[in-house]
Amino acid sequence: MFVDSHCHLDRLDLSARNNQLQSVIDAATEKNVSRMLCVAIDMQTLPGMLEKVNRFDNVYASAGVHPLHVSDGVPDVATLLGYAAEPKVIALGETGLDYYYQKDTVTQQRESFVNHLQASAQSRLPVIVHTRDARDDTISILRQHVDTAVGGVLHCFTENWEMARQAMDLNFMISFSGIITFRNAAELREVVRQVPMENLLIETDSPYLAPVPYRGKPNEPQYVVEVAQCVADIKGLRIEEVAEITSNNFDRLFSKAVSG
Template identity: 55%
Template sequence: MLTDSHCHLDRLDLSKSDKSVEVALDQAQARGVSRFLCVCISDENRKAVLDIAAKRDNVFASVGIHPCDVGEQVVSDATLTEWSSAPKVVALGESGLDYFHSTDFVAQQKQSFANHLIAGKAQKLPVIVHTRNAKEDTLALIEEHGCREASGVMHCFTEDWDMAKRAMDLNFYISISGIVTFKNAESLRDVVRKTPLNYLLVETDSPYLAPIPYRGKPNMPAYVREVAEYVADLKGVSYDALAEVTTANFLRLFNRAQ
């Protein structure tokens, strides 16, 4: 069975039905997707994420602040530790650094990311990392504050092989989204070919970044199947083998989901 290691179920545009998230998850399960990690990006959506996870045994949650949601006030490691005690929480984040969208709060982004890593180390919880245009700072903060035992994942990876290798040297996993299917993503496909199977995860990042043939439409958890099939082909393994190993990787990293 397959796992969607990163999705934003609270942001699915499914307003036609008050049970639409349930329908979306049922559709994914019908395609062999057995587990889902619903990811928090702010204090504002934390309750919605936890509520969704509470309703189904196979949905898990993270808690944290996305770098683009960081402002003047930075979440403390103590607050993150408190949040992480909620039922179904298996990770912190997504956190990280994003210098692509804004450099207004770089110092605050760094402190927020460090606090996620500090709390993760203390709680033995993996950290979900978002990074854009911030390669060296991201790796430096992981080296300074991260924890090899709990480690984390470079989510929706789009960086180069050097960053992937250095992240894996820190015991961080590499998660691949539908971007890998895009025509202009050959450098990412090269990273996938080089990355050992035991460090790979697959995700949708839904409702964003739908894979081909759904590009331009809202992404759905069911579409992680297309990502997995594409990655399996790049790795020269069967879909079933890819699903099995990425799910095993998910359960090893997010061990509270076992």
């Protein structure tokens, strides 16, 4: 069984599925994708996202504010802790730093990132980190504020091996998306080769970044199987091994999914 460790089910265009999220879940189940983590990007849509997720036993949620949404407000630690107590919430984020798309909110991004890390330490929930064009600052803030006993994940990883290594030293997993199937992603596939399987997760980041052969189409959790196959090809493993190891990694990191 596969786990999609990062998707945005509330962002899917369901018009081709009679506006039924159940249809997306069923399609994933048919591909042996047994569980999904639906990741929050802002506080405004989080209540509605949780309402949708609560309908499905095999879908979990996170709570947090994406760095590109901090202009709408930086969440305080108390607010994050309140959501961390929700039964379905097994992680905080996605948070982090994005200097590629938005440099004018750097101060707010850093404040929000630190708040998520503090809430992570207090709630014992791992943090989901988005990072783009901010390698040094991301690692620096993690070193200062992360509780390494809790850890987290660098999701949709597109950075270099050195950043992956530094993150793993802080008890972070590295999650790869459909980007690794793209023709121009040879350098990233080399990072996949270097990351130990015990530190690796797979994701879709749907509805974005559909893997080959679905590139250019809306992404869905069912397509995490293509990501797993690419990892298997790179590592010289059977896809069943990738499914088992990454599922175990998910349970180890997001332990509330098992205990809760």
